[in-house]
Amino acid sequence: QKEVEQDPGPLSVPEGAIVSLNCTYSNSAFQYFMWYRQYSRKGPELLMYTYSSGNKEDGRFTAQVDKSSKYISLFIRDSQPSDSATYLCAMSVWNQFYFGTGTSLTVIP
């Protein structure tokens, strides 16, 4: 079993839709949870990170962590064509990082 599981998609939504991206994990020791956005032929760009359970909001983006269920989510409100990218979840403990395989998102104008 992989440490981090992420549905690869692809996910296609109309502009303005609410997008939900999810990851599950198996290691209960994970402490930090991150979401990266990766545009085609670019490096991953850190979007948000959270420590422990709870929600964190930044503009149109909300990251949610449920440690009891070992489940994290990223919500994108009012999605825009510029949000079209691959989204990677990542988790860390003791400075060891584990990444999901990424979900490909396309927002259609």
Next chain:
Amino acid sequence: DADVTQTPRNRITKTGKRIMLECSQTKGHDRMYWYRQDPGLGLQLIYYSFDVKDINKGEISDGYSVSRQAQAKFSLSLESAIPNQTALYFCATSDGASGEHTQYFGPGTRLTVL
């Protein structure tokens, strides 16, 4: 200017050649990492370094070596390149002193081994 830079950005080489990929950072971070990314496999850790004198193997280090020349520089070498090393390679940094457990990535090097 980018905080994490990688050179070259693209490289085509032949089987058996020695290749070096270079990474430099201006973020002042102590920790540096090399990953490769393949479609459907996500990011796989090759090597990481927590300071200049510390080098550690990642999950797929076979066929690769690294050198941490300075806090800001971390290079990855393929001693004898083979076609299944064709991939996108990323360097990343993190700040171990701050307690901020996040990584910052370079733009990547696209390597093709023929």
